Amino acid sequence: MFPNMDRKELPRALQHIMEHARSTTAQAMPRRSFLKLTGALGLAVGIFPDLAVAQSTDADEAAASLKPTEQPSAFVQIAPSGEVTVTINRLEFGQGVQTALPMILAEELDADWNLVRSQLGTNDMAYVDPLFGMHLTGGSNTIKNSFTQYRELGARVRAMLLAAAATRLNVDASTLRTEAGVVLASDGRKLGYGELAEAAMALPVPQKIALKDPKDFRIIGQPTRRLDAQAKSSGQQSFGIDFKLPGQLTAVVARPPVFGAKIASLDDSAAPAVKGVKAVLRVPLDRGAEGVAVVADGYWQASQGRDALKVEWDTSAVEKVDSEQQLAQYREMATRPGPRQFDSDMVPLETAPLKLEAEFVFPYLAHAAMEPLNCTVRLADDHAEIWMGSQSAGPDAAAAAIALGLKPEQVVLNVQMSGGGFGRRFSSTYDTVVEACEIAKAAKAAGLNAPIRALWSREDDMRGGYYRPMHLHRARIGFDNQGNVLAWDHSIVGQSILTGTVFEQFMVKNGIDAATTEGMRNPYPLPMRLTVHHPKVNVPVLWWAQRRLHPYRFRDRDLARRYSACNRPRSCGLPHAALR
Template sequence: MGITFEHAARLAPAASADQASRDETASSATAATSRRSLLKGGAALTLSFALPLTAGRALAQAADTAAPSNTFAPNAWLRITPDGKVTVVCGSAEMGQGVLTAIPMMVAEELDADWAQVSVEQAPADTAYNNPMFGMQATGGSTTVRAHWTPVRQAGAAARQMLVAAAAKQWQLDAASLRTERGQVLAPDGRKLGYGALVAEAARQPVPDKPALKDRKDFRIMGKPTRRLDSAAKINGTAKFGIDAKVDGMLVAVMARAPIAGAKPKAFDEGKAKAVKGVRKVIAIPSGVAVLADGYWAAKQGRDALGIEWDLGEHANLSSDKVSSTLEDGLQHATAIAREEGNVKDGAATSARRISAQYEVPYLAHACMEPLNCLAWVRGDEVTLWAGTQSQGPAQGILSQVAQVTPAKVKVNTLLLGGGFGRRFAPDFTIDATLLSKLSGSPVKLIYAREDDMAAGYYRPASRVRFEAGLDDKGQPRMLRAEVASPSIMAASGFMKIPDNGVDAMAVEGLADHPYTIPNQRIAYGRAEPGPQVWFWRSVGHSQNAFFIESFVDELAHAAKADPLKYRLALLDQQPRARGVLALAAEKAGWSRPAPKGRFRGLAVAESFGTYVAEVAEVSVGKDGAIKVHKVTAAVDCGQTVNPQTIARQIEGAVVYGLTAALYGRITFKDGKVEQSNFHDYPVLRMNEMPKVDVHIVQSDAAPGGIGEPGTPPIAPAVANAIFAATGKRLRQLPFDTEALKKA
């Protein structure tokens, strides 16, 4: 891995209730009625996530948030104890993206803390930690740093101002004459007071409303490569992920989950499941049938023994061919206008040459390395949850309805996530665990077997696009028309609404707002719903749309007999940041020099989540069609930075994720069921396949952008364009068809 910093200035050119009632807990008419009501409520939440954003805004549990009397805690984000220790409280979920270090760095910078004295804690579910961009406590969309850029810095700055005021009072000096450095207040005459010695008096100072923030040139912590605060615990095994949660007396649950939306269990053998040693209960809930046991293996064996038969309902005949035909129908009815400029008919009429192409990508699973899990304990009118969840705030509101308690009675303990990618934003696993605890009367640790999550998971939508472009006699585009068909994530979410124009913004992001200057263009959306549940997936619509537009622009460059880099740069005359990262990536990759023998280069650029990323892939293609990505050179402009190490690692991880999708990722259907089940038939990139990744970060004064997702969109088109350079074969579908390359 290489990390460098560059200055932007030189780069930027001018289941049913009746079945469930068989469970032994429903022993009376009253209990059965209550249980049916509970299951119906759970079903509604499972299928629709139909809650307003304010539902998670429960009252904070005072016992969890109150600071000890000898602690200086001017706000929810930090506290300082008399020994000078600074604890920063992070409200975002940590899934490898580095927020447990980024948030403390932002607070500590403005506090002028001694970084060696800073530690971090995970916040409880509390409205004090709402994500300002979401209006609820949740983690996703690469928002943590950019959403909290001002609030948490103000929290640190306010505390610093109060500590200075406390020292000024003790020394009888003007506060303006004092300065701070590494956890100390310093007087002009050389006297020093550590923050710990000032906590009592600082706590008596008024909290400033809008404390002044540092100028970037004065940063001492932010912008510097910094070792992550959670690394040691992950290395020595003391870090607690969701799957590590334990309480006395808990049962472990494994579910046979509905294999497609709307499917219901037709028959299952409860007796065979209970015959497995250690199995305690079998409970049917709307999302499937759960086996509860003393441990995971017994529960898994019991689940396998159910011999469950499914009524697949309206999707019994779902197949991959039907998915494609539904997408094609969506293209034919793509009338919702996402972008329209000029007049595409006039542009077509004045074009010297027309180019058309069609691209398609399949459904994708998230394939989190840590299986989905949740430990729930419903006790009377209280619910306690231990989970690696991206949506603590919504969980309070949702689970209060599931368990029929008030939101204030739902306590969410957020543990580390072994991969999130949007999947752990979904509420299904927390709902199921809470239902099972409520119905069984025991704490229940639910673990989705990978096969069940893969088969009934929340997928990245399949999508298809049809392009037509008109080029003038110099090869420059006069017109671009694109129709895109895809299921709607906005509709599936349950908490977002498709606007009146009919355009799902996530289905067209990265396409409708592509950066290229083309005078006449029309981009339209056609909603297509083959049936499988869709959800947010790392970089969401950008993940497919960057592949679409960056591959097609490469086709235009080839038609114009132009260098792909120069062709793009000419079309990016109004996009200095996109142009800057593209030029930088090309320079660092040696674009102007021949690639090593047998290797070929392709490039792509994309903006997503406020960040610009360009990637150059160096690729070889074997005679057997095997694709090897040897090196990826990335240039990143994410505005002002917090931790460059995190940026580089996130780009590396995004390359892994995007390459996995490009080379292998595919969820297919036959006879209403998913054909993939685990990593043997849904492979992920192996260590020996990992390319060298060089990351170059642009020094920028722009507002911070996200970094967890923006590295994913450019990698598939960069590799596709390199494959074309190597073979002359244009691959317009993902994953790449190596059989087609044998014929190249």
């Protein structure tokens, strides 16, 4: 799916990580490093040079030398009332960055926190991760990578406000100070940020600024109410699923019962009779599949129209996965020789005085975010605008441009608040946005010149993929009488999440996916033989983030260890009273 490209076209940080991964044969890459890499997935389509073109501005020569990520105008808006709106360069989906990043900027700006607001960004290059040069929400790196960036943005705006105030008051800027959204002069005169904003933002942007001493922080490090707390707790928060444009239509898709299947026959005669249904469209889906999109005035009408369809599916060319048969196959594969990550001598295992054998089975798991997948597309002849909760706005927009036959600069993706994601809003195939664009394109060809919201039902979300892959682990461990490990024979069987992506060439070594073996043995020098099998299965898989019950939540450390080692904690016999 992804054409080859010259690595020199990639950000330098990504080139460095790729070279490191290539030189480190058969070693697991930490999850956070992996997620940093996955943020660049969209670059593989070979359009990064177009995306990386600096945004044209009317700034002076000094400001023009700053990167897009350093330009205050892209991040800070100050209203005449003094209200400060901070634009976030990530997706907010519950982790709190829509409050944390404004706190950082407001600290250096000396803003009145009561007047600080926030909004999400777009696929503009200003909103890439400043370290990795790509749009990315993942790997727990928002504050780590943007802390200094947002401090400097706040400090630059503060310096510009001071310069504007100095001109207005006819004093030297060094005699002025700022406090809670106000510039104060030594003679008692004061000017609010709102009064100065227009003049300040027209001034040259300073390249070098002084940052506060952390001991002077008054916002960072203090208990602070989240900016979205009231809206979320009162039910007033708008998410991507709530977004609505004038004349907007909603589309739902009838999907095949087996991944990759196509339409054998379609009787859609009853669907147009459903009130509100505007069109029934055959559309291409992810992984070579076909589906039927029903476009209507709203979700209920579209879903009723979908229920009226009579579709026969051709599943003859695709594998039909059976869970019981799959588990039996995995167990048999675990006994076979295969590619090995570690290959220590297993002779001590046979003579070890103490032995332990265990099997762990991890099922397919849906991401099950609170908000089902959705994407709204508005098409024009020479451009498109998209609204969705995206963890990778740049790559998603690039994939949309390809699907729509547009240039990257002709697509704007507006990031929306998302009700969870756990990795699903960062698909390596961009299936959500590409599917929505295919529907919008088909609707326009059918004469529907209206914005289209592609909406997944809860059932679609659960059955339509992608999933954390099913895995089987089997371990045989030999100990001496003091509990030291003499030999550890371990087999892993499960699908690779990286095979078939641009990362396969440098993160799948000797047939072993580095993401699969992460955490095995390292950093402990255990005598381990680790065998890995990656079967091909007709189930789409993807990275999957979870919230785990940390051992400290147990009163008893032994219970914590038992919980951590248990395959099915809720049925392992641990008393619920053990939980705090």
